[in-house]
Amino acid sequence: MFVLKNAWSALTHHLWRTICIVVVAALIASASLFGLAARQANDTAHGTAYNSQQVSAVIRPTAATMATRNGADPSWTKHYLSWNDYTTYATAVQTAQLQFTYSFTESLPVRQNASFTAIPGSAKPDPNATGGEFTLRSFYTKDAAAANDLGTYKLIAGKQLNYTGQDKTGVLISQQAATRNKLTVGSELKVGDPSNASKSYTFKVLGIYAYTGDAPKGYGSDAKLAKDNRENAIYTSYYAFGSNGFESTTAKNWSVPDLNIMFQLSGVSDYNKFVKIVKAAKLRPTHTVSSPSLEAYHEKIAPLVALHTKTELLLNIVWIAGAVLLLALAALTMRNRRGEISTALIVGATKPRIGWQLMLELLLPTLLGLAIGMLAGGFGTKPLGAALLNGSGLSNGTIAMNAGIIWKVLGLGLCASLALGIIASLRALLLRTDTLFEPCEEVAR
Secondary structure, three states: OHHHHHHHHHHHHOHHHHHHHHHHHHHHHHHHHHHHHHHHHHHHHHOHHHHHOOEEEEEEEOHHHHHOOOOOOHHHHHHOOOHHHHHHHHHHHHHOOOOOEEEEEEEEEEEOEOOEOOOOOOOOOOHHHHOOOEEEEEEOOHHHHHOOOOOOEEEEEEOOOOOOOOOOOEEEEEHHHHHHHOOOOOOEEEEEOOOOOOOEEEEEEEEEEEEOOOOOOOOOOOOOOHHHOHHHEEEEEHHHHHHOOOOOOOOOHHHOOEEEEEEEEOOHHHHHHHHHHHHHOOOOOOEEEEOHHHHHHHHHHHHHHHHHHHHHHHHHHHHHHHHHHHHHHHHHHHOOOHHHHHHHHHOOOOHHHHHHHHHHHHHHHHHHHHHHHHHHHHHHHHHHHHHHOOOOOOOOOOOOOOHHHHHHHHHHHHHHHHHHHHHHHHHHHOOOHHHOOOOOHHHHO
């Protein structure tokens, strides 16, 4: 009790130093909890969460090929993959006993008319060269619609497409196209054939949609050709597309449908195998295999990766600076204590007892700081992580506390506190008794 009383007296006598130790210890503990939680979230995002997701795979023209695209050149359709091409790749994948499911879209340009006009692009070429001002795109399933490379959309009026029924005329049009042409749900519209201006097709507005995100470069208001502006996309079911004669193996020029099959694989490992198999099956050099779902996943976790990079730097700074500050404060605590220690020894106190007092002078404030930091970090990590990742699409629980992190920081904190205490006690334990009656340096000066 005497030792504890002396230690407490010393702490209150040098209150500013005691507060500094508490604050530094608390900052180290709370920052460690948040930093390690961010590290674990990043490891999970690149580990189990990454490897366990279902992966979509598509075969599309390379960036170099797309750089040469000319939407006013009907011969561009030579770059489209046919059902025969996809059959070759799918057969190779099946032969390798790799399981997959699939869905697809088919698209082609269609012409505007006096009653249904497209939002114009910056260039206005002859529709005989472009095939038309609108793009008619069919979806085989709901999954194909969800993976739409023009962007995800939501219905703001009407109802969704029926992918299993036999509706030959139902389409979805954009809100901008509907406003421009004064169309509502139930209105009829006509579009012209891409290769035959005298031939037209009648559809019925089943619903009106609006995109939920920004347009890909060159496919929004910056589109050069009207048919490339995604607001001019007309969405329909595969049944309606085929029933109107757009699914043709003998079509030429812009009447050739642009077929895009999306393969669904059970994981990243299967996706990597899929890529190798398709390349080995003589994939065209103008095309490459990519994964929209993995690209979307990496885009989604990009804010977490950036935050993890910053917190790793913060952790290093906090740990190094914190250790230096605590050691400096410990040295300051032990500074000019020789006279006090000598006096205590002369009046009968033992070295272990004095060492225990000096240890408590550092142990008590560091443990208090550790406790405060643990509470602050434990309760603050999740809301702080949610605030820093706000708007990134990540859930609020992405950076969260768990027992493993808490015990790790608590264990390291206790070890560090004990180490500081031991360092402080050495000031008394290593004092040579044969120098007790020598004048202290501060007195000698």
